[in-house]
Amino acid sequence: MNQQEISELHRRLERELLDSYDEELELELDDLRLDEVNAEEPRVPTEAERVVRQRYFKELLRLQGELVKLQDWVATTGHRVIIVFEGRDAAGKGGVIKRITQRLNPRVCRVVALPAPNDRERTQWYFQRYVPHLPAAGEMVLFDRSWYNRAGVERVMGFCSDDEYEEFFRSVPEFERMLVRSGIQLIKYWFSITDEEQHFRFLSRIHDPLKQWKLSPMDLESRARWEAYTEAKETMLERTHIEEAPWWIVHADDKKAARLNCIHHLLRQIPYEEIQRPIVELPERVRHPDYQRHQVPPEMFVPEYWR
Known part of the structure; x- marks a missing residue:
């Protein structure tokens, strides 16, 4: 991989990591739904509330x-x-x-x-x-x-x-x-x-x-x-x-x-200790020149309402 490809891979990995953390944000939105239900306009959190929420997520x-x-x-x-x-x-x-x-x-x-x-x-x-x-x-x-x-x-x-x-x-x-x-x-x-x-x-x-x-x-x-x-x-x-x-x-x-x-x-x-894991090396994919991927019928795909 060249440097540009490596940089793009790093950016994708960062986005994937952030996406996984969004799971907690989705759960957090569940706690805020009452404000949305009872108010004509969603209430904007105060600065103090944002600081507390940030500390909560970090911990x-x-x-x-x-x-x-x-x-x-x-x-x-x-x-x-x-x-x-x-x-x-x-x-x-x-x-x-x-x-x-x-x-x-x-x-x-x-x-x-x-x-x-x-x-x-x-x-x-x-x-x-x-x-x-x-x-x-x-x-x-x-x-x-x-x-x-x-x-x-x-x-x-x-x-x-x-x-x-x-x-x-x-x-x-x-x-x-x-x-x-x-x-x-x-x-x-x-x-x-x-x-x-x-x-x-x-x-x-x-x-x-x-x-x-x-x-x-x-x-x-x-x-x-x-x-x-x-x-x-x-x-x-x-x-x-x-x-x-x-x-x-x-x-x-x-x-x-x-x-x-x-x-x-x-x-x-619980008296747990960190278990040292071996370093994971991702193996190279084996490619065969005679391999041909079968085409999936278009009617089997879920319609893409969101892109």
Whole structure:
């Protein structure tokens, strides 16, 4: 390649890198949609807001770089990790999970978000449907809600009996100690938001057509039962905060701060080290003079509405 070709290649690589970072900008626009929905003209961010946002992106990208190092270490050492994310509806669990997994290999770091149990699963041992999703060697599993559904929504909504509720609290410490004894590292986060902040976030979902799917009848009912959920949360934290798997509380009224704080804390819980990778050399493409590429019929191409 001559110098001009090398320069053009560098420019293309820079554009590709910026394009990959735009993924986070696209997620960030999701947080700004309420302003667009409620205002006739989009509000221009102040200089202070631009500075804060710039600092947020810079730190997030740094932390995501550390998550990549963590991923490599987990895959190389065969470490096993479970991260449980719990909290009220609209507390921001999904947002931090997206930022954690955004640049990671889904074969190493995967998310489990189970639906309500079916009729057969309701007759099983309570923890049985979670067991198949536990990590093998070299895997990180993020539970977007977990077996703690029984201590929260099932208790408040009356989906379990008093006996089942008490049995859960007798069983869960032993279940988690068993996981830890087997070599699995278990990290548990509770995302805490105020009554006023949850009210605002529900309103944003109601007014944003791209977020309305997030609102379920169960979510709306949770607003009416705020105090019952608070009592259930307090009981859960008191009875399941064990030395082998303690709870960590994330203040989540500020979404960006909650994401950065949670990821920073997570990285400090695991004794990872940077894995030195061998230098990658891209091999030259093998070309054969008798090779002829077959033409694709034009009707198979997607119409190019955008160029």
